[in-house]
Amino acid sequence: MPSFLEKRSIRYPIFGLIGIIVVLLGVLAYFNWIISIIGVLLAVLPFYFIFKMDYKQKKETEEYISTLSYRVKKVGEEALLEMPIGIMLINDDYYIEWTNPFLTSCFDEDTLVGRSLYDVADLLIPLIKQEVETEIITLHDRKFRVILKLEERLLYFFDVTEQTEIEKLYQEERTVLSIIFLDNYDELTQGMDDQTRSSLNSIVTSILNKWATDNGVFLKRISSERFIAVFNEHILHLLEKGKFSILDDVRETTSKHNVPLTLSIGVGTGVSSLPELGVLAQSSLDLALGRGGDQVAIKQTNGKVKFYGGKTNPVEKRTRVRARVIAHALKELITESDKVIIMGHRNPDMDAIGAAIGIRKIAQMNQREGYVVLNPNDNDTGIQRLMTEIQKNESMYSKFITPAQALEIATNNTLLVIVDTHKPSMVIEEKLIQKIDHVVVIDHHRRAEEFIHNPLLVYMEPYASSTAELVTELLEYQPKFAKVEMLEATALLAGIIVDTKSFSLRTGSRTFDAASYLRALGADTVLVQKFLKEDVDTYIRRAKLIEKVYFYREGIAIAKGQPDQEFNQVLIAQTADTLLTMDGVLASFVISKRSEHSVGVSARSLGDINVQVIMESLNGGGHLTNAATQLTDLSVDEVEMQLQAAIDEYLEGRKKE
Numbered sequence: 001m002p003s004f005l006e007k008r009s010i011r012y013p014i015f016g017l018i019g020i021i022v023v024l025l026g027v028l029a030y031f032n033w034i035i036s037i038i039g040v041l042l043a044v045l046p047f048y049f050i051f052k053m054d055y056k057q058k059k060e061t062e063e064y065i066s067t068l069s070y071r072v073k074k075v076g077e078e079a080l081l082e083m084p085i086g087i088m089l090i091n092d093d094y095y096i097e098w099t100n101p102f103l104t105s106c107f108d109e110d111t112l113v114g115r116s117l118y119d120v121a122d123l124l125i126p127l128i129k130q131e132v133e134t135e136i137i138t139l140h141d142r143k144f145r146v147i148l149k150l151e152e153r154l155l156y157f158f159d160v161t162e163q164t165e166i167e168k169l170y171q172e173e174r175t176v177l178s179i180i181f182l183d184n185y186d187e188l189t190q191g192m193d194d195q196t197r198s199s200l201n202s203i204v205t206s207i208l209n210k211w212a213t214d215n216g217v218f219l220k221r222i223s224s225e226r227f228i229a230v231f232n233e234h235i236l237h238l239l240e241k242g243k244f245s246i247l248d249d250v251r252e253t254t255s256k257h258n259v260p261l262t263l264s265i266g267v268g269t270g271v272s273s274l275p276e277l278g279v280l281a282q283s284s285l286d287l288a289l290g291r292g293g294d295q296v297a298i299k300q301t302n303g304k305v306k307f308y309g310g311k312t313n314p315v316e317k318r319t320r321v322r323a324r325v326i327a328h329a330l331k332e333l334i335t336e337s338d339k340v341i342i343m344g345h346r347n348p349d350m351d352a353i354g355a356a357i358g359i360r361k362i363a364q365m366n367q368r369e370g371y372v373v374l375n376p377n378d379n380d381t382g383i384q385r386l387m388t389e390i391q392k393n394e395s396m397y398s399k400f401i402t403p404a405q406a407l408e409i410a411t412n413n414t415l416l417v418i419v420d421t422h423k424p425s426m427v428i429e430e431k432l433i434q435k436i437d438h439v440v441v442i443d444h445h446r447r448a449e450e451f452i453h454n455p456l457l458v459y460m461e462p463y464a465s466s467t468a469e470l471v472t473e474l475l476e477y478q479p480k481f482a483k484v485e486m487l488e489a490t491a492l493l494a495g496i497i498v499d500t501k502s503f504s505l506r507t508g509s510r511t512f513d514a515a516s517y518l519r520a521l522g523a524d525t526v527l528v529q530k531f532l533k534e535d536v537d538t539y540i541r542r543a544k545l546i547e548k549v550y551f552y553r554e555g556i557a558i559a560k561g562q563p564d565q566e567f568n569q570v571l572i573a574q575t576a577d578t579l580l581t582m583d584g585v586l587a588s589f590v591i592s593k594r595s596e597h598s599v600g601v602s603a604r605s606l607g608d609i610n611v612q613v614i615m616e617s618l619n620g621g622g623h624l625t626n627a628a629t630q631l632t633d634l635s636v637d638e639v640e641m642q643l644q645a646a647i648d649e650y651l652e653g654r655k656k657e
Helices: 004-031 033-082 101-106 124-129 161-173 185-189 194-215 233-241 246-256 274-290 321-335 350-365 381-390 403-409 430-435 467-475 486-499 509-520 525-532 536-547 569-580 611-616 636-656
Strands: 085-090 096-099 134-139 142-149 154-159 175-182 218-223 226-232 263-268 295-299 305-309 339-343 369-373 415-419 438-443 457-460 550-553 556-560 587-593 598-605 626-632
Touching: 085 101, 096 101, 101 154, 124 134, 124 142, 142 161, 161 233, 175 233, 175 274, 185 194, 194 218, 194 226, 194 233, 194 246, 226 233, 246 263, 263 274, 274 295, 274 305, 321 350, 321 438, 321 457, 321 467, 339 350, 339 403, 350 369, 350 381, 350 415, 350 467, 350 486, 369 403, 381 486, 381 525, 403 430, 415 430, 438 467, 467 486, 467 509, 486 509, 486 525, 536 569, 550 636, 556 569, 556 636, 569 587, 569 598, 569 626, 587 636, 598 611, 598 636, 611 626, 611 636
Parallel strands: 263 295, 339 369, 339 415, 415 438, 438 457, 556 587
Antiparallel strands: 085 096, 085 154, 134 142, 142 154, 175 226, 175 263, 218 226, 295 305, 550 556, 587 598, 598 626
16 A cells, blocks of 8 residues: 555646646537536546545645654653763853753762762863863763763763773783793803702792792793793783782792892783784893893883883803803904994993994904094093093004094995994984994993894893993904004903992902903003093082082982083083992982083982982983983973982882882
């Protein structure tokens, strides 16, 4: 049966047909009026039925529209009042003008009309002021996605509690892969008999197995010094809350047995692909080991790295196997290149210059030309004195070049050696790293997040006193095609003396071995003292900095320069060293303006306080006992406040541990 709309659509052709009939009857009446009257009578009947049908259709249409309008209105009212979506109307003063029953029930109140948002849901105020279109907020222990229609002063509330809980559950259940490494296991067990080694293994395995069982971790030993641990994000968060106490447990328990063993843990998290997790875990472990071990590194997908532990100084490696292997690898890389360019960090110190001179000598020993990159306008007094002595030796002085000259002579077959730093942002000329593909990194600092991309060879030993010490050991394993000159040996020795504060800090047995070797090569200790002498003006400027010192917390001394007075990094570092020699000082921090737009902080400690962690929180880095940072576009007072906050955070973290 056709609907009323279909009936209505066929009515108009009928009207047209009737019109034609009327015209025909008019023509017929002209010829025969009797037949015409009969025709009119016959035509009235269809008219009657047509108009009756039209009237009926009109009534049906009115009834349908009336019913549809009622239904739409009813559905709209029910949707407004019954659907599980919250609706709120507010005025310009953030008072609620109307809410639907669902939203009222969510607040567990009879009515919200007339109430202020400041009383009911103050979290909404910033969203409205900032004109945020959509945001997820928490109200009465439930999560709502709020959609704001600012022009209508209308807010929609969609309950997404279950959705967020499912998302949270998914995040917490994601797999985490970690690699646990026994830092100094090989060295500790090298001279042990089988029974002692078995006892140590039993102790370590027992501690780790108990830790795994208590925390729901799957643990598997894959070699004598390496474990694989698998768990999830929820367990990782719990371990982070406990600051990975397993590090302390292993260190303290093994120390009681006179075998101070430490752990390094690399954690891969944040991705669903198991191969990617493995790569992240290994990369994190490399980072932890590069920073000296005894710590946990967690590499996140956004590139950020979180560290836990690192409380102890790196243990000095007694064996020189690694040094010999690195020396052999470096020799091969040098002989395969056409020349060697050596570069340290900006504002180079004696360690950077001494190490660079030592690498140039290694290149010469392997019958390749070596060039040291040095910016003439970027040197302190000590380096200038050294360069004055080097100028007397034309063959050596001619191998010192500017960054521009280095870029000119660099070829596709050139080897670039970076010494005393591993951060691209800190080298003298970053363009060299971009131009030269073959890069070697030799450094004694703890590895930071920023690192030179894809180097051919990395020799980083945080236990070493200085980069000069590492280079000196490499010298011993090179061919003797060229003799080490007195000035070269003196520069290396000066680097060791400066970084150890005359063999008083970070000095191991191998440091004295390296110094002894250099002394045997003719290193002049009197000349070293000449290089390191300071003028009266520098002494007075340092004294003025020390004059402003105060104790912020027990054992923590902070000195601050005048806001309008600039000091170079060397003087700031010397001031921090001097403060550390004072009675009652466990850690020293010196803040000073470095340039128009930067403020430097130099930090030192005796080992009880990890100044590296404090400086890293201010985008710096360094060693446990020696670190620094440089902040831009901040005043000296602002940097002082940030430093105090970083110290507070570090000390509070230690209390929680």
